[in-house]
Amino acid sequence: MGAPVTTLAASTRRAPPARRRRTQAPLPPPAPRPGILRVALLILALGFGATLALAVTATTWSQIRAPGGALTFVGNLTGLAGTYLALVMVLLVSRVPVVERVLGQDGLLRWHRTLAPWPISLIVAHVVFLTIGYAQAAKTGFWREFGVLATTFPDMLPATVGFFMMVAVAVVSIRAIRRRIPRERWWALHLLMYLALGISFAHVIALGPSFVGHPLTRLLWSLFWLATAGLVLAYRIGLPFVRSMRHRLEVVEVREEAPGVVTVVCRGRRLERLAVSGGQFFEWRFLTRGMWWQAHPFSLSALPRPPHLRLTVKVVGDFTARVATLRPGTRIAIEGPYGVFTTQHRDRQKAMLIAGGVGVTAVRSLLEDLPRGCEPVIVLRVSRSEDLVFHKEVTELARQRKGRVHELVGARSEVDLRSLIDLVPDMRQRDVFVAGPELFVHDVCTTLARLGVPRDATHAEVYSL
């Protein structure tokens, strides 16, 4: 009989029912491994000692006793030491994940700023002492010898240009001057340091007495430079590019959360492969006119809910004002996730979260990541009650974890932070997480220290402008 056959044939010709897409469980974020960082630091220290020895073994007493010999030796020593530390500076901001997971982007930047005076001073000393030493040997004046060195010695012209670039970058990065320059311009200038280092490389192995006639030393030094360059290319450019391409984020919706605070909802592919911890942030590059050449850090205000991501931004300047006007469909490139304001950095069972103003974004996503039963206490500190963002979400999340929420509303002069100990009497047995503007975090951390909270129990996320 034809009818059932036809029906069967027709039904097989129909499209099969769509397979139910099994959403994979999100990738757990990798745990921080401080042991690896210690080993890396020890290796770097070993290398530094070896570099100093390279300078010392490249000279002899008779060379030091010769005219200009002592200063030439000091010039060589400071040059090697300064260049080595300059490479360490580059490594600190190369965003290698293993290191970033332990210290955090802001921790690494702090170390970068702390170390900065040393390589630049050593390199300036290198130039000055070598010039004087050579001038003494050639029996000419300082500036005449400087000109001779810069123009007639092999690979010295690019090295001299690189030197002045380094000095310019260093001067511009002094805090008092950095404050007066727009952030984007300062950033572009600072990136020139890569170029300055690159063009200065050749003169070291062409002229340095540790390298001339010592092919093994030349090879090792070159490998160190290549490895550093490789890490920068891989983790500052390569990995963010791969991640942006893999996830293809784009803006879905922009809505106002509170006066001057906007939430941006993004959609992306395969977000379950993005291993993010609550409290972490990305550098966001919105690929639209006027914004594509800047990347700004914003915290996620909730854990990823594939296929959506959420970030919340306070409008404080030009860039953030533009964020509020983003059109749906705008593509986004991301770098990250970065940050150590996470549950993995807890040591104690209980936690306390203190959010100042827009700091509630990091606190809100960190809270979502805290296990139930950790009984978190959340303190929301705002100037006016209209600024209480995510109050409902925070309260609900706290309730699920048997925690509680306190609001501290009022101007800075009205609220005494020492009242925190009355709100949370067992503060000293908790991990305390503080997020917010720089001044707020500074005040709270000072108060916490005075109230007896140990330093390793305090975790801070500073929202800098």
Place this chain on the structure above:
Amino acid sequence: MRGGRHPLKTSHALLAATSAGFAAVLSVHVATSSGRNTPTTSTAPPPSTPTSFSTATRSATGADEQFGYGSISVNVTVQGTRILAVSVANLQTLESFSQSLSSQAIPQLTSEALSAQSSNIQSVSGASYTSAGFAQSLQSALGQLGI
């Protein structure tokens, strides 16, 4: 950086590692340079049974020795086994500073070779690379003449 609970303080560990690296390179350098000949001496020719040399004047130019910042070859004129004259056949340097340095050192090296009557000469202070290259090239020239 968190690590205060580790028994070995981070700063002490770093200092120890730096010293270890320094010591390692230093000892490698001492070990390899004591095995090699020091620049001021060159291998003395083994004492050979005196062969009769003609008293004619003979000359030879030693091998072009690379000395790091350039290369040098030395010409020697002998009569019998006696060195009559030493001169530089070819001197090439990377840059002008080494050129002037080497040029200043050469008269001293020449007179030392004449008074020592061998390539076993003192290095000129401040020009140890040039001295080493000079001595080695002179030695190679003397070797060609069988001295």
